[in-house]
Amino acid sequence: MQLEEFLEASARVAGGKIALISGERRLTYAEIDRRCNRLAHSLAAAGLGRGDRVMIYLENSVEAVLAVFATLKAGAVFVMINPTTKAERFTYILNHCRAAAVVTDAAKFESVRQCLDGSSVKAVFLADAGGGRPNGHRVLSFEDVLADETLSSEPPPKRSIDIDLATLVYTSGSTGRPKGVMITHLNAIAAAHSIIGYLENTSHDVVLNVLPLSFGYGLYQVFMMFRVGGTVVLERSFTYPAAILDRIVRERATGFPMIPTISALLLQMDLTKWDFSHLRYITNAGAAMPLEHIAKLRKLMPHVKIYSMYGQTECTRVTYLPPDQIDARPGSVGRGMPNQEHYIVDDSGNRVGPGVVGELVVRGAHVMKGYWEMPQATDKALRPGPLPGERVLHTGDLFKSDEEGYLYFVARKDDIIKTRGEKVSPREVEDVLYALPGVAQAAVIGVPDKILGSAVKAVIVPRGGAQLTEREVLRHCAAHLDDYMVPKFVEFRDEMPTTASGKVAKLALSEQARECV
């Protein structure tokens, strides 16, 4: 089975059902399937071959979903890019995966147009450009393609098999450069089936998703609903909470995926103004939800099941806490999801028992194939497993388990910062800071934050005589980094604390920052 068959099967059995709601638009499974077929033919006509990469650089929208399934139908590999990504990171990913096509909108196209010169890109598809416009060389508009009667709306012949790549998911790594997590059709299908299993999703579910589709947790909401023939309501963000809550009520949403930033914002509001009687479950992932949030949500919505979950891009999801365990083990991220094995190992790779902290290792069909063209990083994450030739995922996350096998997150092994549920590599932010004239030394750390989980903080030692302001630093960062990576706090110092070996003493910086909070 291939991932696009989630859509195709639902289009066959429930073609007239509303699959996707975005803004004022409501599309059925059959409508989406036909459009994706035509777009897939157009991708092939533009010269896209099996396994070629298609970058999708769009806000949460109908077009983003069409682009995903059209790419899969064309036998190609989609690469979702965060819509706030700036030209540098975009160019890095474009060249790293040697993208053959880009799907974006007119405004974003302007901002990355120059990156495409001399690149591997054969065609650019504009999702919002309207029809009949002279779009220039290699540039097509969705509207023109969808109106093109010479392109078939029947599915193109299958070109890939289930162990081929479905997507590359770029994620921040401790070395600074984003890594492309290779997810096959089989990986994604295995993960989706396991999650559907424990969430007990059915075709009656309506999931309201505000998380970006560039974030695996957001993207899988679409996969899961399309698999069961449910409905996804796509929103761009949680920026205006009352509008989202109104939407949850109006669409009678049954599922609402959250990150702790959302629960922090929600719990500042008087939620009794909204009727959540149809809501069946809330999920939390990205970062641990504070116990206080869980307790308050449970009190406000006693009928709603709350699932604490943990995962990482490299295998999508690892654990979930069954809602009936939340009182007994509120601090736990739960047990392994169905069809997965995991264990905790010490530094020598030996399995450890309950109560002992070690690295979590995950085994299952959902584990990635590796990092795109990064063999060393791949060998570090994927190491020999129990079966000959098998490789299992070393998560880089430290855990301990209780006697019944429920897992408790302890810390990450590297210095990655989790903010708003997304990973930020301090190194990536520091590299951008060092490009700012006047910065002699820069160190980036995470500091506790009630809303963000961790907030990104930049500590800077200016060059002698340089007059740097916080505003200049933030402006520079906002021009070069994805929005969630831009520091919340900037501190200037005369000198940086160092360790005995001369490295920046980040631990000392973090401890000082904590004392200030």
Next chain:
Amino acid sequence: MKDILRQFINDNFLFGLQGRTFSDDDSLLEKRIIDSTGVLELIAFLDATFSVKVQDDELLPENLDSINRLVHYIEKKSKAAA
């Protein structure tokens, strides 16, 4: 009032970035000028500067998502309070 709002948005969300211009009607969300934590800062600013207390069910794009909408909202709230 427009100038005060524009100054606040420029200073706090755009940090004076060149090339990030927006009209009085542009959606702050669609232009990626504001996000969830930005809205919290905006609410605190409306309270401090215009004594406007944003109610939970008023956290809507209709009220807050452009300079013109903000002006209209602030005027409506101020009248109601007067």
